[in-house]
Amino acid sequence: MANIITDETIEYVGILAKLELSDQEKEQAKIDMGRMLDYIDKLNELDTSGVEPMSHVFPVQNVFREDVVTNGDGSADTLKNAPEEKDRMFVVPKTFE
Amino acid sequence: MSKEYETVIGLEVHVELAAKTKIFCGCSTAFGGSPNAHTCPVCTGMPGSLPVLNKKVLEYAVAVGLAANCEITRYCKFDRKNYFYPDNPQNYQISQLYLPICRNGWVEIDTPDGPKKVGIHEIHMEEDAGKLIHDEWEDCTLVDYNRSGVPLIEIVSEPDMRSADEVIAYLEKLRLIIQYLGASDCKLQEGSMRADVNLSVREKGSEQLGTRTEMKNLNSFRAIARAIEGEKNRQIDLLEAGESVVQETRRWDDGKETSYAMRSKEDAQDYRYFPDPDLPPVSISEEFLEEIRARQPEFRTEKRKRYKEEFDIPDYDIEIITGSKHMADLFEATVALGAQPKKVSNWLMVETLRILKEQELDPEDIRFSPENLAKLIALTESRAINSTVAKEVFEVMFRENVDPERYVEEKGLKMVSDEGALRKTVEEVIAANPQSVQDYRNGKEKAIGFLVGQTMKAMKGKADPGSVNKLLKELL
Helix, strand or coil: CCCCCCHHHHHHHHHHCCCCCCHHHHHHHHHHHHHHHHHHHHHHCCCCCCCCCCCCCCCCCCCEECCCCCCCCCHHHHHCCCCCEECCEEEEECCCC | CCCCEEEEEEEEEEEECCCCECCCCCCECCCCCCCCCCCCCCCCCCCCCCCCEEHHHHHHHHHHHHHCCCEECCEECCEEEECCCCCCCCCEEEECCCCCCEEEEEEEEEECCEEEEEEEEEEEEEECCCEEEEECCCCEEEEEHHHCCCEEEEEEECCCECCHHHHHHHHHHHHHHHHHHCCCCCCCCCCCEEEEEEEEEEECCCCCCCCCEEEEEECCHHHHHHHHHHHHHHHHHHHHCCCCCCCCEEEEECCCCEEEECCHHHHCCCCCCEECCCCCCEECCHHHHHHHHHHCCCCHHHHHHHHHHHCCCCHHHHHHHHCCHHHHHHHHHHHHCCCCHHHHHHHHHHHHHHHHHHCCCCHHHCCCCHHHHHHHHHHHHCCCCCHHHHHHHHHHHHHHCCCHHHHHHHHCCCCCCCHHHHHHHHHHHHHHCHHHHHHHHCCCCCHHHHHHHHHHHHCCCCCCHHHHHHHHHHHC
């Protein structure tokens, strides 16, 4: 494996992804991520200079909607996704800001 | 302080656009809906939902860009900015990183040293996040996604400002441009305009930029000015003490007049932007640009000039009236209805501003119509009501936008123009106040004032004091 993931990197990625990993999981994740980066290195061997990066598969552009309200009260459906609900709102752990 | 420092400030300004619906779905953007009422699978990031761009948002963004002398990106795209936070259910914000809609613009501000250009680095379109409400009782946070997906533009300036005054002037300028376009009401207190301040200090004369901090949570012009002053001093103190400024995001606490660094764990960011595959690119045609250009309103600078040429009103009035799009519209519409410009301006400058100040309202909150203001002016001009009554009627009109003609009629406030009735009252007053009559006849001119007052009282204010005066003199 050419790419070695350090402890600091796995720690940082964990913070970004809001994941808490056990030591064993961290070791496994380091190996997995190293392999992924090796694969990207492989892809990078291909010369793509002069090739426009493709962000969309279909040659479609300018898809718009008019500024007209089409949706009614969606709270009942939306709140079905709330593990916990209070005053028609989602309850989440105490959050800064 | 041994050295002289210069403050370098750049701004990131978020503006909520006045579209009726969200940026990518048909949910309402109306303020104050019951929690989560204005939500759907798109603005809550449900898998498989498909965002579609609101055309009005693009029009507003381009209009603001043109007004701020920007280059419009003819082929632009949306990108996903990835982060995890409870206000953002889809775990990414749709924004623009690589190809923002506008670039390289400028606006001109007035400074004590003359006009100055502040560069606009870019303007991009993006969606707002939901609102977090802290629950004091349960020590948890509640989330309302009504604001999730509300259309925003973010206006990123160049680091061209050097003082709090310049920052305020720049924000005022943006606010006026955007209000004139009708693209937003730009109220800092209500969050429809929000500014983050990037600030660094450097030794005067240095070309190199110092390390900057970003200050958030600034919701009034006063808070912005105080935060700039506070942060400038904090950074200078650090440098003077031989320490260095740490690049970080700080949160301003206006109550305590101090800022604190947000913990690095919360601040950790690696947004891993990538193009949003759900939203096809936007290609802007020359026709589209022409259409927007043709619709651009007359902005303040031009309006000021035109007022000076067209209306015989003081420069100060012009400054105040054109300082609010709503007030300028009201002024022009009332004049167009035939009212004399100077009279219209007087009502706006004196009574209107007084009530706005008393009730801590903005000119944008004025609710009475130009028709009613024109009618009120006509009533005073034709001497149907006197000025005291007019002020009373105005207060009611300001509050309830009543039709002054009807109100005056219904309340019986019209001046008594019936010469006979007036004469009768005057005669009665003369008969009832022999002492004052005697004083007047003995040369005490002032005594007539008392008699005028007595007559006005007897007429319940519905007489023209000038006519009363004249009649009294005649009869005495």
